[in-house]
Amino acid sequence: MRRFLCIVMVLMFVLCGLLSVDAMAQETVKIGFITPLTGFAAADGYSSLESAKLAVDYVNEHGGINGKKLELISYDDGCQPDQASALTRKLIENDKVAVVISGSYSSPSRAAAVICQQAKVPFTSTYAVHPSIVEAGEYCHRIGMAAPIQGRVGGYFAARELGAKRIALLIMNNDFGVSLAEAFKETALKLGAEIVYEKKYPLGETEFRSYLNAIKAADPDLLYAPGYYNEAANIVSQAREVGLRCWLMGDEGYDSPKFIELAKTAANGVFITTDLNRDSDRPMTRYFLEKYKERTNIDADMVGASGFDAVMLVSHILNKVGTKADDIIRYWDTIENFEDCATGPIITFQERSAIRPMDIQIVLNNQFRYFYRYYEPEIIYLNPPSGGK
């Protein structure tokens, strides 16, 4: 019996191998997508994949790519860089995709970017913020907001608009939290604020009371806590619990309905920097928010919006210049005022990162509401153009 079971299992492996040989595909324009569907980042992977599919459906309903259907080929990288790099090769060589989109975290995105740069295939990351992703080379772009911009926006809002003088930082210790905090700190210090507390916490942390008690003792005007919504919900509700009475400020990682669901009423009054304006009446934003909810039964989040935008932008480029890599890249850098996206319009690409107006949103009555918008070039541009364009 034992032996039989084992033999069956071994046979299954072999069969699986045979079955995974791809079926012949019809004439389509393919774009590749890697995203973590398993492991700790599965929730973000799911959001971005579903949104990307939504965008593909939209594109195909509106004529596809020059008459051909747009096809999304997605693989699960489990948020592992070695899988991401192997899968990117698979996308490029086996599936012959025109563009690779990464809906994954920084470490796998960077690995994929390097491969794409080598193979000279256009690559874009959706929400990964690590600066090195676009530094991989001219074939790599970023749809999400670059961390220096977002941190700077946060800094301006905290120090200039809210007038916070004493600022506490509680930083999620990964590339996302750290690079946001650095930019925030630089801006805030420049604007005359003082950092009264700074602490890093690891991804997956749930207990913040001991830090928050120390922060309370430091008596800040504002607590900036860059991180993802799961940790953020704990920070915010525990901050209210220990009686921390100051402004709370977060980032686009908070931008998920789950944040409000988990933090409950404690979320009210929290500011976040984001580029998805839920109060916007731009048709694309409304389309995305409604269809996403229809499709998944969950309200959309920022990660999803980035995935949606990436596919929209890529299909726009493919429509314009075809599938030749060099044409795509040349056109990509000249894009201006791209409106067909769920987040604010993409003004341009600078250093291969998308530049768009930045929103400050506030949680009111258990909803994200529009609060303030930054247009100033010296704030929202990666390198502010001299002379003010």
Place this chain on the structure above:
Amino acid sequence: MLLNVQDVEIAYNRIKVLWGVTLCVGEGEIVSLLGANGAGKSTLLKGIMGIAPLHRGSISFLEKDVSKKRPWEKAKMGVAYIPEGGRVFPDLTVEENLMLIASLHKEAFDVKENLDLVYSLFPVLKERLQQKAGTLSGGERQMLAIGRALMSKPKLLLIDEVSMGLMPKLVSEVFNTLSLLKEYGISILLTEQNVPEALAISDRGYVLENGRITISGNSEELLGNEMVKTSFLGL
């Protein structure tokens, strides 16, 4: 017959330890199992108790087939097993060690009666009731081990190397006690390296060599057997 072991084979990790062993123990009998170290005596007792799984063969107890029964089921039927080296539950007190067994069999008999029997056989245990069993001396532990087994009022007692590690004076004391048990209607199957003492109290004996029974017979016959004389009695 109380216990009938028929053609039993036992293997550890595909290495056979016992090869077609057949033996029996009658009611009220003391039977000794003789043999050198590694002959498979302990394994046979474990097989009878159900701790070591049988590879082949059958065991019947009180005319019922118990080959597939688990150890605790056999214990309920009246088999008690005393492993070698005076094994007791070291972190339980002497009283807990005794009462644990009593509590398992309480519907079957009178606890107090058994306790009295144990105290009368081993008065020293009564003095140490609240002591942890692990702190007892070797001889006391062996007494506790036998006492524990008696608490279940067994019909058959399987004893593995009762004399091992005991002082010579204690050894004869223990054997005397065992021969007394016969009067309470308890049959005994014991393994022993101390052959003369064992044969002195037992009715019959078997000699186990390399996993097979080579000689069997009455104690007197065995004492007279040339082979037994040379290998075990050193004559």
Place this chain on the structure above:
Amino acid sequence: MLQVLLDAIVLGCSYALMAVGLNMVYGLLRIIHVAHAALYTLGAYVGLYCLLNLSQSLWISLFVGALFSAIVGVLMYRIIYSPALTAPRYVPLIAGAGVFIASQELFRLLAGPYPYSFDAHFQFLSIMTPNLRVTETQMLMITFMVVAFLCLFILINKTNLGLMWRACTQDMELAASSGININLIIAINFMIGSALAGSAGILMALYRNSVFPTMGAMVSYKAFVVIVLGGFGSIPGAAIAGIILAIAESFLGMVPIFNLPREAIAFLVMILVLMFKPKGLFGR
């Protein structure tokens, strides 16, 4: 300071609840039960399901979640561990890890990758003064832990079942041949340990207001540290060590030179302790 201490004790309760089940299994079978954390998550999910679909009462969902975990815990033993008991020690370890991976995936597939909010309403004591504050949930956790441990203590030291259980932890073979149904004892052992893990899952879900597929991972690492500090197989040791660990983490985390994440601090403490006491703080 007192506030930090109190918060740490509440956190320690969750460690202790997890570690006790783990340690009960270790004491009996000498296996490191990695899949224990799966039961923690299971408890939370079942409790949540109960809360959303069956009843608004926290108590009922606590009961159902613990019960479910207990049943699955026993099944886990029968299917995974029981056949692996005679195999080398690392086999149950890896089998448990496999089950843990599979369970995380199963929760994700069944319930989706997103965290859920665990929104239960209940009435309980709370202390609210300007200097000291114990919320209802915190109070509930402390009470639950104290009650659970008292029950466990009485069960183990004052009842026949406890006597049999203690006998089994000391010498399984002897216990079996003395007439103790060891399969039953092991099953009960898994049942109690798993129920505690399941209820810990629900309580933490309530405390953190979130339920998600990978929530068990972090707690299970901590539980390992706790059982080492408390001594393998020792139940009061696990309870005390759980609380000590949480306190050590919270206070060391506030010291600037210990700029390390919680887990690293916990394991650092563990290794240091092992260097001086290779059998754990309360180990025999």
Place this chain on the structure above:
Amino acid sequence: MTFGYILSIATFASIYAILILGLNILTGYTKQVSLGHAAFFAIGAYTQALLITKAGLTFWSALPLTILLSMIIGVVMGLPSLRVSDDFLVLTTIGLNFIVMGITEYFDFFGGAMGIIGITMPTIGGKSIGTTGYFLITLSFLLLTICICYLFSKTWGRLAMEATGEDEDAAQSLGINTSIYKMYAFALSSTFTGLAGVLWAHSIGSVFPRNFSFEMSVLFLSMLVFGGLGTIRGAVFGAFVLYILPEFFRFIENYRMLVYGGMLAMIVILQPNGILGRGGLLDRCILRLVKKKAETQEIS
């Protein structure tokens, strides 16, 4: 063609095979179960990354240094094994994993949470080698490792290690200095693991603390036990199969890891010695085939 894809899968599988061969010396021979081997892996990868990005060395000049350093750090990290054993050691290695991850994540010298970027591909004669070249390098390192392990398995050192693993007291009474052999095992193991780390870092091009998490350690031990503890063929086989297995299950994308976890548990229970270990399923099949062939030869 999917040449590059297969090549990169094969490269990673070979890297893991080197690592598992290293783990095999520690866990297979001296029976010191390590559930923190990702820490040793991280040390190799990080040392190489630092030497390349901060000291400006090349792949070839940094490699010997990294290997030496991995060995030394491995011995230092193995020191607790002299005090603690069995399950305590397992948990100690888990602890080492978390501590090493914490240090790389929280100290800016190691790149902190931002990781270390820009670990370039090695060059030969001034020319950068491509994927194929890198695969060949990895493969030759794998073959080298197999050779060393094979030669080592024929020495008295391995016997001494196995004796230490079976029964430490008995080994000591035979005159084996078990402490030395335990350290020896840690040194050899961390050397190979460090080498695997180096190769991994170069093929990814960047290292992040979270790449070396506890889950990886579990995967490593699973690979070894799956293939067959204590055998070279088992270690290599386990690494290849368990790395490639999830790739085969791509067509059930969403259920992939569920199937993987369940299968891992079942196979380990059914085949505790590993599929290709002594007495394992495939081992027996092969033995039978060999025997049959020998028989037919005898007849003819």
